């Protein structure tokens with residue numbers, strides 16, 4: 114029996130274990146082996162109506178659940194229907210093979226996924242009691258596996274990330290209408306995310322053509338979901354009807370939360386915040402989606418810096434789980450918890466960060482990428498670094514990521530920045546940009562991208578450019594093993610995390626793990642860099658860090674790892 118809002122599922126695999134109380138033996142007897150593989154291996158959440166259709170529940174109680182259940186039981190008149198006595202529906206082996214292949218691919222062959230498939234497919238030839246005993250044994254083994262510890266760690270880190278001790282007692286402000294300013298890449302993604310969460314959205318632009326393009330992008334997104342069968346047409350129409358587009362700033366007056374996503378330029382943003390300040394209602398939360406600008410300088414353009422926070426979404430904004438909530442000097446606690454609550458309602462992982470260049474995520478990632486560039490300069494090829502880190506579990510290697518996002522933004526930022534002349538500087542990315550290799554969009558970056566959508570191809574021209582850069586510095590290339598690559602990349606992240614904690618930009622060590630896993634493709638089943646650091650232990654890490662500092666050369670700032678590892682959580 115299910116109440117209408119019930120969600121049915123067996124999410125154990127997402128925690129590195131398998132269902133341990135008969136789930137792998139009973140579910141196939143109801144829905145068949147292929148569907149059981151799909152459900153258990155993905156941790157799919159099946160809504161009540163679909164559960165009824167699949168035979169997972171007998172009835173959905175439209176009113177009183179208990180009374181309906183009692184009435185239903187009476188109707189059965191003592192008849193028992195034991196799942197254990199049911200036969201497993203016979204299935205074509207091709208169908209089982211298909212479900213297995215898909216589950217292994219999506220589950221990256223994680224041990225719990227493999228074990229779940231074995232347990233489920235065993236139902237075709239192993240009796241119920243033996244199947245139960247086998248399931249139990251596997252469950253017990255996986256429960257104490259490293260992977261299960263790591264996934265539990267990440268689970269609790271994510272659960273805690275939206276609750277911050279420093280904001281205890283603050284109550285989120287009510288939000289019904291979300292205004293998004295700027296209908297570009299980020300603005301339209303943020304609008305979709307808010308519409309999906311049931312908010313009314315006002316999309317505002319300065320430019321009629323840009324507004325039209327943004328609205329068209331949003332419409333195309335919903336049309337695509339309808340076409341793929343992920344949403345029905347009337348559902349899409351309901352969501353789209355909550356979107357309102359406008360060029361008239363006076364309409365901002367009715368917004369409870371304003372999210373600015375205009376060009377990344379302080380002057381432009383300050384001017385936009387002045388205009389928001391002039392029309393927004395008192396108490397509205399005013400947020401900026403800036404990636405690198407100083408939130409306090411933006412807030413200073415308004416008469417109400419206490420209402421200003423950062424909401425740093427990641428691209429694509431309607432897909433990426435991470436959302437950084439930036440605390441400005443004057444941000445009021447209730448404005449910040451409004452941001453955290455919004456993140457939860459958008460089904461994101463909101464993390465609180467201080468207002469410092471790059472916040473938590475981009476700063477960690479910059480340290481990681483810098484270390485990877487060091488390794489290329491010393492003798493590894495970009496494709497070797499990418500392959501080693503992908504084998505560790507990253508969704509993509511750092512150089513493939515750089516090509517995807519484009520090398521030019523960082524190039525321009527480096528040109529504008531003043532840098533410590535003594536610090537080690539790798540010229541390779543600059544040389545690539547100077548050669549017009551700005552990444553995937555120009556058909557070439559660290560890799561070559563031939564026409565026709567073929568993926569990254571290793572490019573001899575890049576090897577030559579790198580060899581030249583090494584020779585210019587008088588460096589003798591040496592071979593780096595995959596172990597060294599992974600260890601240095603992780604240590605660089607851990608070291609930066611220690612610095613961020615010491616500076617108070619990150620308040621909690623576990624937030625670092627949430628950021629890396631949800632925003633940067635760090636493998637969830639490895640727990641996160643702080644989890645990894647805990648495993649290595651403080652003494653080994655101190656040695657590692659001295660080693661890393663020696664290899665990284667001048668300009669490397671070592672953090673205090675004890676601080677990182679003794680922080681609560």
Ligand code: NAD
Nearest residue numbers: 295296297298299300318319323374375376377403404428
């Ligand atoms: P974009 O160029 O795609 O879109 C910006 C939009 O803002 C344009 O449609 C433009 O017409 C509009 N705009 C500019 N000035 C305006 C004004 N004064 N009033 C109203 N609208 C105005 O840019 P984007 O990639 O969506 O980035 C927007 C913001 O999000 C930037 O601050 C950027 O740093 C940040 N951000 C971007 C990414 C990313 O990966 N693209 C990720 C995180 C954060």
